[in-house]
Amino acid sequence: MLDAGGDPRRGPLDLTLNLFPDVSYRTRVTLTSQDSETDVWEGPITGLRTSSVMILRVNDVFIVKAASPAGVFEVSSVAGGYQIIELNQTAMPGEG
Numbered sequence: 001m002l003d004a005g006g007d008p009r010r011g012p013l014d015l016t017l018n019l020f021p022d023v024s025y026r027t028r029v030t031l032t033s034q035d036s037e038t039d040v041w042e043g044p045i046t047g048l049r050t051s052s053v054m055i056l057r058v059n060d061v062f063i064v065k066a067a068s069p070a071g072v073f074e075v076s077s078v079a080g081g082y083q084i085i086e087l088n089q090t091a092m093p094g095e096g
Helices: none
Strands: 013-020 023-034 038-043 052-058 061-068 071-078 081-087
Touching: 013 061, 013 071, 013 081, 023 052, 023 061
Parallel strands: none
Antiparallel strands: 013 023, 023 038, 038 052, 052 061, 061 071, 071 081
16 A cells, blocks of 8 residues: 555555455555545445445554445454454444
8 A cells, every 4th residue: 555665555556355254355446535644545346336445544544444235344453453343234324
């Protein structure tokens, strides 16, 4: 995501997101937004029309959100590493 100097790579960048043993996505993301503290890359999941991947870097911490018909997943920072969770869509307002 970053070049050797620590600057965000614009892309497109081809990535594999290995979220769980049974959930792995390929994506191609491009830098879509940037300011002094935040970089945002976005793109679809390869082969899925109704999908999205958003990767945010805020103050050098990465957050990933991936949405597909199979589910919505979030990778976020926790003490000592990262956690990956599947969001419960039925608990979200306006969802079934």
